[in-house]
Every structure is written in structure tokens, then in C-alpha cells.
Amino acid sequence: xxxxxxxxxxxxxxxxxxxxxxxxxxxxxxxxxxxxxxxxxxxxxxxxxxxxxxxxxxxxxxxxxxxxxxxxxxxxxxxxxxxxxxxxxxxxxxxxxxxxxxxxxxxxxxxxxxxxxxxxxxxxxxxxxxxxxxxxxxxxxxxxxxxxxxxxxxxxxxxxxxxxxxxxxxxxxxxxxxxxxxxxxxxxxxxxxxxxxxxxxxxxxxxxxxxxxxxxxxxxxxxxxxxxxxxx
Numbered sequence: 001x002x003x004x005x006x007x008x009x010x011x012x013x014x015x016x017x018x019x020x021x022x023x024x025x026x027x028x029x030x031x032x033x034x035x036x037x038x039x040x041x042x043x044x045x046x047x048x049x050x051x052x053x054x055x056x057x058x059x060x061x062x063x064x065x066x067x068x069x070x071x072x073x074x075x076x077x078x079x080x081x082x083x084x085x086x087x088x089x090x091x092x093x094x095x096x097x098x099x100x101x102x103x104x105x106x107x108x109x110x111x112x113x114x115x116x117x118x119x120x121x122x123x124x125x126x127x128x129x130x131x132x133x134x135x136x137x138x139x140x141x142x143x144x145x146x147x148x149x150x151x152x153x154x155x156x157x158x159x160x161x162x163x164x165x166x167x168x169x170x171x172x173x174x175x176x177x178x179x180x181x182x183x184x185x186x187x188x189x190x191x192x193x194x195x196x197x198x199x200x201x202x203x204x205x206x207x208x209x210x211x212x213x214x215x216x217x218x219x220x221x222x223x224x225x226x227x228x229x230x231x232x
Contacts, residue, residue: 024043028192035194035209063137063138065123086124091118092118099165100163115146122188122192123136144182152178
């Protein structure tokens with residue numbers, strides 16, 4: 001499945017239809033725009049089961065949540081169209097963290113992650129509504145965060161940067177100063193494993209658009225092994 005940029009910057013292959021981003025996340029939209037894909041945004045509207053984490057492992061939870069989002073948006077779209085959705089969770093030991101509910105919850109999450117190496121897992125679903133095919137998979141990035149003093153945690157919470165982010169932090173903002181090591185895809189921590197997504201889109205006939213001027217952007221770093229499956 002796949003779709004492409006707009007305004008003459010590389011149109012979708014005949015028959016693939018529009019690319020729909022089933023997410024209101026500005027970070028996921030920014031990642032797609034950075035690779036010059038054109039797309040429409042239709043935020044998913046669905047109820048997530050409360051007991052997924054008790055029945056599935058973290059990667060399966062992320063994949064399932066991404067699929068629920070994609071199916072929800074697909075119900076509001078007519079074929080031909082391609083629907084892309086993602087969901088990010090953070091696994092640390094036996095705990096699984098999503099978005100913080102409030103400041104107190106963000107404090108709890110950041111305090112639990114500080115001084116650990118944890119795993120940021122983004123599940124991705126890509127649906128082709130015309131050909132009735134799908135791809136579901138995930139990528140995992142290991143993130144090491146240094147120990148934080150209580151005053152550092154409170155200063156970070158004051159910024160509000162924890163809001164709307166899995167694990168209550170974004171590596172692209174103030175929390176970057178807390179991270180000492182990252183193994184895997186950087187974009188995966190931001191919200192989308194772009195190496196995986198570009199590979200899927202290219203396989204379905206939509207390669208990334210060429211860079212307007214040579215030298216403005218180097219080649220993407222090699223992707224670490226990810227885990228994916230596909231259904232046709």
C-alpha cells in the first residue's frame with residue numbers, strides 16, 4: 001500500500017487513491033511531510049479496550065492499537081484510499097506506558113523511566129481499501145535515560161512537553177537532554193518508524209519523492225531489524 005506527495009511532487013500510482021493519516025499527532029504528520037508525502041488527516045475515533053496489556057505483549061498492544069485506529073478512519077473513507085496509522089507505547093520492565101493522563105501521572109512515568117534503558121515500540125498499520133490488503137508491524141528502539149533529580153523532573157513538567165506523548169516525553173524536545181543512548185530508529189521514538197513505512201510504501205508502488213536539490217538531505221540511516229508481518 002502506499003501514497004505520495006501532492007502538488008506535482010510525485011502523485012500516487014493509478015489505483016492507489018489518497019493517503020489518509022489516521023492520527024491527529026502533529027509529529028507523525030511532520031515526519032511524513034519531511035519525506036514529501038502528501039496526505040489527508042482523518043483522526044481516528046474509537047474506543048480502545050482497557051485490557052489489551054493483560055492479554056498481549058507490548059509489541060502486540062502497539063500493533064493492535066494502530067489497527068484499531070486505521071479501521072476507525074477507514075470507515076469514514078471511500079475506496080480507493082490508503083490508510084496509515086500508528087500507536088506508540090513504552091515498555092520498561094513489566095510496565096507499559098502510554099500517554100500521561102495529567103501532570104501527576106507524567107511525574108510517575110518520567111520517574112519510572114529515569115535511570116533505565118526502556119523500549120519505545122510503535123505499531124504501524126497500512127490498509128489498502130481498494131485491494132483489501134493490509135500490513136501490520138512494529139519497530140522497537142531502545143532508549144537509555146539518565147537518572148534525574150526531582151528538580152529536573154519538575155522543571156520538565158513545567159514545560160508541558162510531556163502532554164500527548166507516550167512515556168510522557170519526546171526525544172525531539174526538552175527530554176532529549178535526558179537521553180544518553182539510543183539504539184534503533186530515531187523517528188520511531190518521535191512517532192513513526194519512517195524506515196519501515198518508506199519500505200512498505202515503496203513495495204506498494206510509492207517510493208519517496210526525490211529531494212528537490214542534491215545535498216539538502218543525506219540518505220536515511222540504515223534501519224535496524226524490525227518485526228513485521230503482512231496480509232494480502
